[in-house]
Amino acid sequence: MQREEKQLEASLDALLNQVADLKNSLGSFIYKLENEYDRLTWPSVLDSFALLSGQLNTLNKVLKHEKTPLFRNQVIIPLVLSPDRDEDLMRQTEGRVPVFSHEVVPDHLRTKPDPEVEEQEKQLTTDAARIGADAAQKQIQSLNKMCSNLLEKISKEERESESGDTNALVAAVAFGKGLSNWRPSGSSGPGQPGQPGAGTILAGASGLQQVQMAGAPNQQQTMLSGVQMAQAGQPGKMPSGIKTNIKSASLHPYQRKSSPWLLKLGLIQVYRL
Amino acid sequence: MEAPPVTMMPVTGGTINMMEYLLQGSVLDHSLESLIHRLRGLCDNMEPETFLDHEMVFLLKGQQASPFVLRARRSMDRAGAPWHLRYLGQPEMGDKNRHALVRNCVDIATSENLTDFLMEMGFRMDHEFVAKGHLFRKGIMKIVVYKIFRILVPGNTDSTEALSLSYLVELSVVAPAGQDMVSDDMRNFAEQLKPLVHLEKIDPKRLM
Numbered sequence: 095m096q097r098e099e100k101q102l103e104a105s106l107d108a109l110l111n112q113v114a115d116l117k118n119s120l121g122s123f124i125y126k127l128e129n130e131y132d133r134l135t136w137p138s139v140l141d142s143f144a145l146l147s148g149q150l151n152t153l154n155k156v157l158k159h160e161k162t163p164l165f166r167n168q169v170i171i172p173l174v175l176s177p178d179r180d181e182d183l184m185r186q187t188e189g190r191v192p193v194f195s196h197e198v199v200p201d202h203l204r205t206k207p208d209p210e211v212e213e214q215e216k217q218l219t220t221d222a223a224r225i226g227a228d229a230a231q232k233q234i235q236s237l238n239k240m241c242s243n244l245l246e247k248i249s250k251e252e253r254e255s256e257s258g259d260t261n262a263l264v265a266a267v268a269f270g271k272g273l274s275n276w277r278p279s280g281s282s283g284p285g286q287p288g289q290p291g292a293g294t295i296l297a298g299a300s301g302l303q304q305v306q307m308a309g310a311p312n313q314q315q316t317m318l319s320g321v322q323m324a325q326a327g328q329p330g331k332m333p334s335g336i337k338t339n340i341k342s343a344s345l346h347p348y349q350r351k352s353s354p355w356l357l358k359l360g361l362i363q364v365y366r367l
Numbered sequence: 368m369e370a371p372p373v374t375m376m377p378v379t380g381g382t383i384n385m386m387e388y389l390l391q392g393s394v395l396d397h398s399l400e401s402l403i404h405r406l407r408g409l410c411d412n413m414e415p416e417t418f419l420d421h422e423m424v425f426l427l428k429g430q431q432a433s434p435f436v437l438r439a440r441r442s443m444d445r446a447g448a449p450w451h452l453r454y455l456g457q458p459e460m461g462d463k464n465r466h467a468l469v470r471n472c473v474d475i476a477t478s479e480n481l482t483d484f485l486m487e488m489g490f491r492m493d494h495e496f497v498a499k500g501h502l503f504r505k506g507i508m509k510i511v512v513y514k515i516f517r518i519l520v521p522g523n524t525d526s527t528e529a530l531s532l533s534y535l536v537e538l539s540v541v542a543p544a545g546q547d548m549v550s551d552d553m554r555n556f557a558e559q560l561k562p563l564v565h566l567e568k569i570d571p572k573r574l575m
Binding site: 137261 | 394395405409424494517530559575
């Protein structure tokens with residue numbers, strides 16, 4: 095008996111503490127919302143919600159704890175009802191319940207639900223009893239299965255539609271998937287890595303033709319004409335400076351590491367120009 | 368013999384190796400507004416910044432199998448802004464605990480004759496696109512939400528068409544190499560954006 099009493103007391107204390115914490119955090123959140131709404135930031139609101147949800151969780155855990163006796167078995171009976179102010183009670187309830195009287199007791203010590211709710215519950219329990227244990231079990235299982243199927247479908251749908259788009263966008267940014275299909279088939283030079291000789295000659299020929307057609311080459315019009323001009327320029331002019339630069343960039347064994355260097359030096363020159 | 372003081376040591380290196388830490392995700396067009404609201408709340412308080420950029424990706428095909436890639440970006444709505452040239456290395460794989468994609472990054476501001484210069488160096492343009500969206504900052508983290516537009520006529524940035532019905536969301540930090548706690552901060556920030564957008568480490572090689 096002693097042990098059970100002690101357990102009851104301990105669990106009641108824990109419950110009281112939890113509920114007091116919850117009440118405090120709710121109170122501070124409401125204060126924050128009412129008074130500091132112009133300075134409120136989204137992370138602070140998220141924090142408050144997280145705090146409340148954490149506290150509700152611990153409250154649940156305390157109630158489910160094995161050391162907690164079944165509160166359902168305890169009965170609370172009012173021993174003395176008086177219409178006088180009770181200072182002790184005021185203090186304990188922080189001024190909310192001044193009098194332990196006939197009006198206050200039915201509300202605070204209520205255990206039965208409202209009559210309509212009670213009716214509905216009775217209805218439900220008779221229905222449940224009518225079906226029988228096996229059929230009830232089967233129904234429970236099918237409900238669980240349907241819920242999990244639905245959840246899976248929803249999460250898969252959400253992930254798939256977004257991740258498909260995400261993949262397309264990331265691929266476009268990373269290496270131009272879906273972006274570089276617009277080059278017309280005439281430009282063989284820039285597109286193919288493996289045939290520099292034949293390609294440049296071809297491009298050179300068509301580039302020269304384009305020069306005759308267009309007159310002054312306009313770089314802004316199409317990148318292609320510019321590219322072909324550059325390639326037509328190379329076999330014709332053979333300027334040693336440009337050629338050695340490209341050669342050293344491609345023959346150097348540590349191309350990755352040195353090229354940014356070369357470019358940085360080169361670019362500083364460009365900027366100064 | 369003591370070691371000579373640091374100021375007497377010869378200066379051997381050039382720049383600090385900067386790494387870009389990256390997390391990406393996407394959000395459908397109709398969810399853009401709520402994401403922007405949340406970002407305005409979470410990020411540093413500044414005027415919402417929009418941008419319209421034209422990016423061109425240049426390749427230098429050497430004798431090696433993999434070409435050298437440089438990205439040139441220019442702002443289409445800010446007159447007088449310098450062009451931006453960027454080199455991004457291969458993503459560093461291996462560390463499963465690292466929550467963000469890490470790759471070597473070199474950023475340079477250049478003058479306007481960048482494309483001519485690159486052409487003369489032997490680069491060829493591989494693809495280009497227009498990016499239009501919003502920019503947010505939180506400390507050293509940069510968050511960009513933008514839509515990618517495909518350029519229909521090469522060189523003509525007026526005729527564009529949206530690539531998809533979503534916006535790409537990128538959370539990036541450029542920091543010196545070796546600071547891995549940056550990726551933890553990025554992950555914590557990304558947690559606050561769930562469930563509007565799921566930012567994750569996406570390996571581009573997987574999508575090739």
